[in-house]
Each structure stands twice: as C-alpha cells, then as structure tokens.
Amino acid sequence: MTDGHPPEDKTHFHGVWVFLEHRKQGLRDVSAQLIGEGRRLADLRGTTLTGVLPGHGVDDLARHAIGYGLDRVIVVDDPILETYASRPYAQVMAQLIRRHKPEIVLYGASKNGRDLGGRLHAILETGLAADCVKFDVDAEGNLDMIRPSFGGKSLAHILCKKHRPQMASVRRNVFVAPPHDPTRPGEVVREAVTLTPADVDAALLEFEEFTKEGGLQPEQADIVVSGGYGMRDPKNFAMLQDLADLLGGAVAASRKAVDSGWVPKMIQVGQTGMTVRPKLYIAVGISGAVQHLAGMQESDKIVVINLDPKAPLFEIADYGIVGDLFEVVPEMIRQLRALRATGASVPTAVPATAR
Amino acid sequence: MTDGGTAGRPRRIVVCIKQVPRAQELQVDPVTQTLKRVGVPSEINPPDANALEMALQLKDRLGTEIVVLSMGPTSFDESLERAVAMGADRSVLLTDRILGGSDTVPTAYALSETIQKIGGYDLLLCGEETTDASTGHVGPGIAGHLDLPQITYVSEIRIVDGKVRARRTAEDGTEWWGTTMPCLCTVNFGCNRPREPTLTGKIRVKRGGLVTHWSCADVGIDPKKVGLFNSPTIVAKVDTVRLPSRSGQIFSGEPGASVRKLLASLVADRVIAA
Amino acid sequence: MEQFDVIVVGAGPAGSAAALTLARRGFSTLLVERGRSPGAKGMFGGRIYAWPFAELLPEWAKDCPIERRVVRENLAFLTDDASLGISFDAPKMAQGRGASFTALRAKFDAWFAKKAQDAGAVLVTGIRVDDLWREDGRVRGVFVAPNDRVVSDLVVIAEGATSTLVRKAGLKADLEPREVSVGVKETVELPAETIQERFGLSETEGAAYVFAGSASLGLRGGGFLYTNRASVSLGLVVSSEDLSRKKVEIQEIQTKFRMHPAVQRLIRGGKVVEYSAHLVPELGAGMMPRLSGDGVLVVGDAAGFLINNGYTFRGVDLAIASGVAAGEAAEAARAAGGMTAANLKAYERFLHRRNVLTDLERFRRAPLYLKKDRLFNVYPRMLMEIAERMYTVDGSGKERLFDVVLDEAASAGVPKLKMLLDLLQGARSM
Numbered sequence A: 001m002t003d004g005h006p007p008e009d010k011t012h013f014h015g016v017w018v019f020l021e022h023r024k025q026g027l028r029d030v031s032a033q034l035i036g037e038g039r040r041l042a043d044l045r046g047t048t049l050t051g052v053l054p055g056h057g058v059d060d061l062a063r064h065a066i067g068y069g070l071d072r073v074i075v076v077d078d079p080i081l082e083t084y085a086s087r088p089y090a091q092v093m094a095q096l097i098r099r100h101k102p103e104i105v106l107y108g109a110s111k112n113g114r115d116l117g118g119r120l121h122a123i124l125e126t127g128l129a130a131d132c133v134k135f136d137v138d139a140e141g142n143l144d145m146i147r148p149s150f151g152g153k154s155l156a157h158i159l160c161k162k163h164r165p166q167m168a169s170v171r172r173n174v175f176v177a178p179p180h181d182p183t184r185p186g187e188v189v190r191e192a193v194t195l196t197p198a199d200v201d202a203a204l205l206e207f208e209e210f211t212k213e214g215g216l217q218p219e220q221a222d223i224v225v226s227g228g229y230g231m232r233d234p235k236n237f238a239m240l241q242d243l244a245d246l247l248g249g250a251v252a253a254s255r256k257a258v259d260s261g262w263v264p265k266m267i268q269v270g271q272t273g274m275t276v277r278p279k280l281y282i283a284v285g286i287s288g289a290v291q292h293l294a295g296m297q298e299s300d301k302i303v304v305i306n307l308d309p310k311a312p313l314f315e316i317a318d319y320g321i322v323g324d325l326f327e328v329v330p331e332m333i334r335q336l337r338a339l340r341a342t343g344a345s346v347p348t349a350v351p352a353t354a355r
Numbered sequence B: 001m002t003d004g005g006t007a008g009r010p011r012r013i014v015v016c017i018k019q020v021p022r023a024q025e026l027q028v029d030p031v032t033q034t035l036k037r038v039g040v041p042s043e044i045n046p047p048d049a050n051a052l053e054m055a056l057q058l059k060d061r062l063g064t065e066i067v068v069l070s071m072g073p074t075s076f077d078e079s080l081e082r083a084v085a086m087g088a089d090r091s092v093l094l095t096d097r098i099l100g101g102s103d104t105v106p107t108a109y110a111l112s113e114t115i116q117k118i119g120g121y122d123l124l125l126c127g128e129e130t131t132d133a134s135t136g137h138v139g140p141g142i143a144g145h146l147d148l149p150q151i152t153y154v155s156e157i158r159i160v161d162g163k164v165r166a167r168r169t170a171e172d173g174t175e176w177w178g179t180t181m182p183c184l185c186t187v188n189f190g191c192n193r194p195r196e197p198t199l200t201g202k203i204r205v206k207r208g209g210l211v212t213h214w215s216c217a218d219v220g221i222d223p224k225k226v227g228l229f230n231s232p233t234i235v236a237k238v239d240t241v242r243l244p245s246r247s248g249q250i251f252s253g254e255p256g257a258s259v260r261k262l263l264a265s266l267v268a269d270r271v272i273a274a
Numbered sequence C: 001m002e003q004f005d006v007i008v009v010g011a012g013p014a015g016s017a018a019a020l021t022l023a024r025r026g027f028s029t030l031l032v033e034r035g036r037s038p039g040a041k042g043m044f045g046g047r048i049y050a051w052p053f054a055e056l057l058p059e060w061a062k063d064c065p066i067e068r069r070v071v072r073e074n075l076a077f078l079t080d081d082a083s084l085g086i087s088f089d090a091p092k093m094a095q096g097r098g099a100s101f102t103a104l105r106a107k108f109d110a111w112f113a114k115k116a117q118d119a120g121a122v123l124v125t126g127i128r129v130d131d132l133w134r135e136d137g138r139v140r141g142v143f144v145a146p147n148d149r150v151v152s153d154l155v156v157i158a159e160g161a162t163s164t165l166v167r168k169a170g171l172k173a174d175l176e177p178r179e180v181s182v183g184v185k186e187t188v189e190l191p192a193e194t195i196q197e198r199f200g201l202s203e204t205e206g207a208a209y210v211f212a213g214s215a216s217l218g219l220r221g222g223g224f225l226y227t228n229r230a231s232v233s234l235g236l237v238v239s240s241e242d243l244s245r246k247k248v249e250i251q252e253i254q255t256k257f258r259m260h261p262a263v264q265r266l267i268r269g270g271k272v273v274e275y276s277a278h279l280v281p282e283l284g285a286g287m288m289p290r291l292s293g294d295g296v297l298v299v300g301d302a303a304g305f306l307i308n309n310g311y312t313f314r315g316v317d318l319a320i321a322s323g324v325a326a327g328e329a330a331e332a333a334r335a336a337g338g339m340t341a342a343n344l345k346a347y348e349r350f351l352h353r354r355n356v357l358t359d360l361e362r363f364r365r366a367p368l369y370l371k372k373d374r375l376f377n378v379y380p381r382m383l384m385e386i387a388e389r390m391y392t393v394d395g396s397g398k399e400r401l402f403d404v405v406l407d408e409a410a411s412a413g414v415p416k417l418k419m420l421l422d423l424l425q426g427a428r429s430m
C-alpha cells in the first residue's frame, strides 16, 4: 500500500544501493556491471556502496559480490525469498529502504528488475527511470539518469529532484563489470524483515530453461548474421548459419522471428533482447523497427539485405543490397566459398590486432 | 490451450491501454532535433493490443466482461472505440487537464483509483511496456498500489479452478506461475495476433454510450498527487543521438553483381579478409 | 445480434442516396463501406449531373464540394497528331435542373454520406461485406465473418460495377468481358489560375471534354477531361474485350493519350498526382441484373445503370436516382406488407418515374452503335482529312466540300451507303 506521505526531507538519505539479482546461486552479470557503476557514483557522492541481496542461503554469494567493489551487502535470508517473487521481494526492499534511507537505488533492467522496480516505486512513491545507459551527478547533487527514448533516436536526461531515493534500472552490457577481487574487504549484514506466508501471493510452478545452443554466442562474436521475419520459415535459418560459419560469426534474430517461434529467445537482438556491438552486423530480412535498432545500431559496420528499398534499416546501413534474400544469401555463400577455394587465406573477420 | 472449465472464470477483466504515435513513423526533425509528433498517426500501444486480444480470447473461451481503461486526452477515444469495435464490452477514459505531464507514479496511482471505481474486477491486464515511454513500470505500479499479485511478461493465461496460470518469459527460460484472482498481468508484445474490429463492434460504437469519460473529481483522485508537478521525475533535457556516419552504399540489381560489390567493399574496409 | 430495417452495402453515390432516402422515411438504416472513408476507394474526379438533387437535397449547392460548374462542352476527334473539335458554350447550363459540376469523389462521397448520416443512417466504414445472410430462402442481412453478421428486412446492394453480392444473391451471372469497359483516371495538378486562363474560365466555371478517335488508339472507347478547381481529371474508358483481344495495357493507351499534342496543350506543366483504374458497366440496359428479389434491391453501377452514349457519360446521377427509387420502393413494400420480391417490384416503377430505366432503354443501342470500329477509327481520320483539305490553301485548286467527303469516304474504304446507314443509326441511338 502506498504511504501517501509528502516527500521526506532528502538530506536524510545517504548511500548508493545496488539490488543484487541472482539465479541458481549465481550473480546475474548485470548486477556485477551495476556494482562497477555504483562504485563510481558512490565515490562521486562521497558515500558508501551497498548491495542488497534478498534470498535464502546466499551468504557466499554476498561475499563473492563484495569482490566487485561493494562496501557491504545487506542479506535478507528467508526460505520465502529462495527465488524471485514480486510481492515478497518488494516488501523486503520497501522495508529496507524505509529503514536505511539510501539516496540512490539501482536495479538491472532485467525482467525481474523492472518487475520489482515498477512495483516498488509506486509503493514508495518515488521516481524510477527505466533502462538507463549513463549516469551523471548534477550541480545540486541530483542523479542525472540518462536513458534512450524512442528506441534510441534520442537520449533523455531524467532527474528526480524532490523525492528519495532516486531509483533507476540499468540496461545490461552497457557498463563493464569491474575485475573481481576476492580479497576485497567488506561487511555482510543480515537484516530481518517480517515476512509471512501470506506475503507469498504467487508461486513459480515450473521453469523450463532455454537451451543454450553451443558454439559462438552473438554477444561474443565479431560478426553477427541476423535474420528477421523475412526469413519466412525456421528452416531457412540454416542458410544464415552457413553464412555465419563461413565468416566465423554467430546467428541472431529479430523479435518477430523469435515471436514466430522460429528461433530461440536467447538470440533476440534489440531493446528487449540483447545488445550487440560486433565489427559486422548483417541484417537479413529485418525491417529496422526502433526496438531492433536499440540492440545493434552501435555495430561497427552494418550490412542490410532487404527486398524493400524503403526499409528503415537501410538508413543506418554501411552497405545494403536491395534484393531477395533467398537469392542474395546463397549467392554470398557461393562467392565466399569460391574466395575460400581460390584465395590464400580464409575470409573471416580480420583479427582486431590487425586493424 | 485448456482452461479448467468456465467455473471460477474472471467476471470482469480490465485492460489498460494507451494510445501512442506509430513508432515507425516518428522521425527526428533535422532542424530542431526534436521528435516530430504532429501529423503522426496513432495506434493502440502494440503490447496493449496483445493484452486486449488475450482478454478477448478469454472472453471467447469462458465468457467475461471486458472493460478497457485509458488515461489521456479525449483523442484517445479513437483507440477506445477501436477496442470496443474489436469486442470489448465498454471503455473508460480518465481524462482531466490536471493529469497532464504525469509520470509513471501518478499514472499508476490514477489508474488504480479508476480501477477501484470500476470495481468488480478479477483480472487486470496491461502491456509489457509502451512504445513511447517504454518503462513497463505502470503495470507493476498498479499492482503495488492495489496490493495485488502480479505476473509480468506473460504470453499465455489459463484459468484453472478459479486460479490463474500464466506463462512468463524470462531472460533464460519460460516460467509458469500460479496465482489467485484478482491479479494483474502484463502481456508480452507479439504473443498473439490482435483481431480486426468487426461490423457488429463498429455498430455498437456508433450506437454510442460505450466510452465513458471520467474526470479526477468523478473518480475521487487527489489533485495533489497527479500531474507534472506531482511527478517525482522530470525530463530535464533530451539529446539527439548522433550515430556514427555510415557510408550508406546500397546495391541493387542482379544479385551476383551486388554480392560481389558488397564483398569487395567489406574486404577493402578490412572487415573481412580476402 | 445487431438489427436494422435496411442495410445498404457501399457508400458510393447510389448507396448514400438510398440510405438518405430510407432514413428519412423512418427506416433504421445501416450504411456499410469497405473504404476507410466514403470515396476513399472510389474514382477520383468526374462530372456529375445535378438533376437528382433538385428533389433530394434542394439546398445541395450550399455545401456540396463542387469543384467547378460546367459551362463549356467540348467534343474532339483525334488522329495521331491532329484534332478537330466542337465547342459548345452554355453559361446557362451551369444553372437550373440541367446543371452539372465537376467533383472529387473523395470529397463528394464523404459529403453525401454525411447527409445520409445526418438523416439518421448509421455509417460504418472499413468493413467489407463478404456475403448476404439468408434465412428461409430469402435475404435476411449481411455476413462479414462467422461471428459477425447483421440482420435486416432488406439489403440494398450498392457495391458499384464490381459487385459480387449481385451474383451471390443469384440475381445475375458473372460479368463477361463484353459487358464491361475499363476506366482509368489521372488527376493532373495545375494551379487554379492556369486552368482559368488556359480554358478561358472564371473561378467557378469548368469545362468538359470528350475525345474520340486515336484517344483510345482506335479501340472502342474514348477519353475525357474535366477541370476541377486546381487539377484536371484526365481519363479513358476502353472496351475490355478489345484490350484483351489486342493485348494492350490500358496504361499504355493512357500514356499515349496524355502525350497527344491536343491533350498536352491542356495539361502542360501539370503533375500527375493520382492514378486509378475501375470497371465501367458498358452495356447499360443490356447487362442489367434482376433488380430485386426477396429482401434485396440493386442500385447504381451494381445494377448496370450507366449511360455512355458518346457525348455524355452518366453514372453518378443514375446511381443517385436509383438510390432514391430504392428508398421509395422500400416504403411502398413496407406499406404493402413486407420486403418480398413481389412488393419490391415497385422499384422499377420508381426508376421509370425518374426516367432511369427510360433513359437506359432509350440508349440501349448506344453501346452497340459505339462498338462500330468505323466510328473510332475511320470517321475521325476521315473528318481530319476533310478538315485538312478544307483549310489547306496551297494553290492546288479548291474542291467542293461534298466532293471532298465522298472522296475521303472512298479512300477510307467506306461505301457511301454504309456511311449513310451509320449516320442514320447514330442519330437514332444517340
């Protein structure tokens, strides 16, 4: 339930907090990345950096997290908190925030991070900026929360001047996780929060993990060959895999290709998928919706293959071929194979050192 | 898809929809470097259309009343009428000058109050996020205000023994959640194909009376908790993103020649080795 | 389930006229249009004879989106590079019952449908009616999708030339190529001042042109041009049978037509901003379906109500008049006890009262007459040669006109008697 109180005096709020998200006893990579940025902000504000870890039997995880740069971790241990659930987690966070009054709270812009933040900001009646990619501190000491708007066509600076804490969720892979130092000193504090079984209002009944295909993942690859709704059929993705193999790259996809059930969710590029920054991004049968651009527009070189010369993706292409992908892609494969057969070396990505 | 029979079905579903400019047609004005919004046609926020379709499918299977709710200017009537023409039973627009400039905190609060005034709901559906604000915070915010169970990023809902089973898509897998009604779910974009309005639906719209307008006073919304000045966040400024300039060479014509030119360019740029 | 007394399918001129008439007579009326708005799918510009408004909407001129009132009629015969024209100035024609005006269909149809709405008809756009709904062997409404049908006592089919419901209602078999022509129309933008200057018109005045001869590359058909306020509508209607026989595309003919010097003079500097193609029912009374059945009436182009007699092209006015007649017939049928085929037969009486059927009958032979190749091919060329010889003074000696004519006829291979017959037949049918 909401407080309905007028905003409290903001000078009572101190410290930077990072919500630590975990799955199966592991820290989510976005949480490690957050610790790095949180550290920078805490130092800027001359304050401490705290990780908050609700869970069950997570002390080791807490100590591990400190290694990324935390001053302390608040652990709330309860069997109810074993896996993430909206209401219990929101209860825990709300109580802790009211108790300790942090100035800044950061979440990963993951599904759970947004699920939690969205519920919490309404309960605490404070500001929450979604999906931030950059932070600053303004002259008055407010957190300048910078996030893309309209799929990255512009960047909005969000301020939360009167209310505390200032909360933001942070997009994955925007910040680099700091090196881990297992010897870093830090405190693990156990806090009690009253939770009753009545707080559990929803139950996770089943979990079916996405199968991670072996081989090169798009996020690690120098070359990404990405297929969209124009691929028409899941079996046509084999052709993209051939092309990717020839180039030493990985296959990715647009959300519409994923939503059509053609390829696993794990390889979705875009605002609600992954962000990739390969040396070469080849988009095949993808129109170029803003949500897709959000995940690939920072690629070094972009190649677009599309039947429709007016497809928006051509606007950000380095090279484009207007044509039928079912002719163009096999032709690319053929010519690359020919090159490989005749040429001395294999056409793959030029090693970064050679550039 | 199977439900456990119509017993214990939701009596009333409230679907929250927002009208947004068609994302594809938004362009940055090259002179002012701001987004050109005027003259851009509007649509129902695409994930909200999926939420509505999900409600309509529940109605088809189990029978239930669907009330569509939106907060915004009266131009949103266009989308609310479309929702009724698609098969919603009626719609409510919370519209009031003082709501202007609300961020997600007042929006979630005002929608919650309006949902309570509508009353009798068993299921609340939102979209996963809007294409213009893209926060995804309003849905969970409503659940927080109303202290209801929430399941986000849902692609499928079944009703079994008066309980909700929802399939949620997380980053690393698919989850099935179970909860009781009333509850709130936010619906994944693209999880279904929203239907077209029907002739019968359009006639119902024409006959009138199915889109209700409420002001804050009608609902009993505290004016001190809504609007620009009562929103915790402000947009201090907006920078235009200047993307790296791209060479923009487009080849067309015979595929063999296009591919040859492309590969030659990539080799010349040392993106691939020859 | 939604229910109306009458459902009108198609918000073209015929449908809106029917809906307006019906609503005024106290029928709950649904008007369904598949376009996003009335006229959105229709042909762009054209000329409309205003007489049906005198009775239906006496105040029509107040807000009707008139482009220009036609004050000059032109008839031009074209050969490949020359033209011979007759021009008829009639400022009086712009007034009174015989008035005609040019209009853009998007605006005109929207205006007219609004009149029907104002009278109480319910207009629904963006829905295509797929079939009729039948119960007990009679039409009982319309069908869009299995869970989407609306019932009524009467359905008025106002779908235009490509109506499928007429066939589905069993009132008519499929269209045959010989029954239709293909019409194309381009809208050429020109500044209003240019139009006024070029055509010698005032701000409100307009001109109409009919072109014969090589306009249609010698195929049966002809061209037209109407001046709108700041554009001209330029188009062609050509027999679809000839098109397929000669294997030419109508676009090709239109391009040649547009490039003809006589046409170029009129549209010079203009920009083609819209192009559309549409079918035209060409056999008039010869292709009429049964006009009524149990619970169903057919109006406008769907009923083949079109007169193309070579110098006037009438579709919209007949469509409107037939819509009105349908409304009156429904009223008469209601008074007689129901929308049965027998009661709805009254429709024909009301059509006759407005001279719709009478005119169609009268011009029944016009299409056949117009089908004569000689008219499109031989005579225009002959006329041109005559004109050339009449007007050429080169010192080689002047012939008498009659000799010129006979001489030309002979060299064009038309026997004197044939020519005489053609002339007589033409005079009778037109």
Ligand SMILES: Cc1cc2nc3c(=O)[nH]c(=O)nc-3n(C[C@H](O)[C@H](O)[C@H](O)COP(=O)(O)OP(=O)(O)OC[C@H]3O[C@@H](n4cnc5c(N)ncnc54)[C@H](O)[C@@H]3O)c2cc1C
Binding pocket: A227, A228, A229, A230, A231, A253, A254, A255, A256, A257, A268, A269, A270, A271, A272, A273, A274, A284, A285, A286, A287, A288, A289, A290, A291, A292, A295, A305, A306, A307, A308, A311, A323, A324, A325, A326, B046, B047, B128, B129, B130, B131, B189
């Ligand atoms: C909240 C939200 C979040 C979203 N998140 C994401 C996201 O993370 N990632 C994402 O990708 N999308 C996302 N979307 C969806 C996005 O808006 C678009 O719908 C989607 O990106 C379109 O995918 P597409 O380009 O593959 O399909 P389409 O837009 O249908 O484009 C298919 C293209 O293929 C071309 N084509 C067809 N046939 C051929 C052929 N034979 N040869 C060559 N070209 C051909 C067509 O011309 C067309 O341009 C999101 C949307 C919303 C509302």
Ligand SMILES: Cc1cc2nc3c(=O)[nH]c(=O)nc-3n(C[C@H](O)[C@H](O)[C@H](O)COP(=O)(O)OP(=O)(O)OC[C@H]3O[C@@H](n4cnc5c(N)ncnc54)[C@H](O)[C@@H]3O)c2cc1C
Binding pocket: C009, C010, C011, C012, C013, C014, C015, C032, C033, C034, C035, C038, C039, C041, C042, C043, C045, C046, C047, C048, C049, C127, C128, C129, C130, C158, C159, C160, C161, C163, C182, C183, C184, C185, C235, C236, C237, C277, C278, C279, C280, C299, C300, C301, C302, C305, C306, C313, C314, C315, C316, C317, C319
């Ligand atoms: C090139 C050309 C030039 C012409 N020039 C002239 C001229 O200058 N003067 C003149 O008087 N006449 C002219 N005509 C003829 C005139 O256009 C028609 O006679 C007139 O439009 C007939 O009116 P209507 O209402 O019967 O049909 P239409 O105007 O064709 O209207 C039918 C309407 O029904 C809708 N519809 C069709 N099927 C369905 C369905 N299943 N469900 C819902 N809606 C449906 C259509 O979208 C359309 O709006 C011309 C025709 C052509 C092709």
Ligand SMILES: Nc1ncnc2c1ncn2[C@@H]1O[C@H](COP(=O)(O)O)[C@@H](O)[C@H]1O
Binding pocket: B016, B017, B018, B045, B047, B048, B069, B070, B071, B072, B104, B107, B111, B125, B126, B127, B128, B129, B130, B131, B133, B134, B135, B136, B137, B138, B139
């Ligand atoms: N003004 C509004 N009126 C009704 N529903 C809204 C409004 N704004 C947001 N929503 C709902 O909340 C969801 C998330 O919105 P957002 O937090 O803006 O991304 C949307 O998909 C809608 O279902």
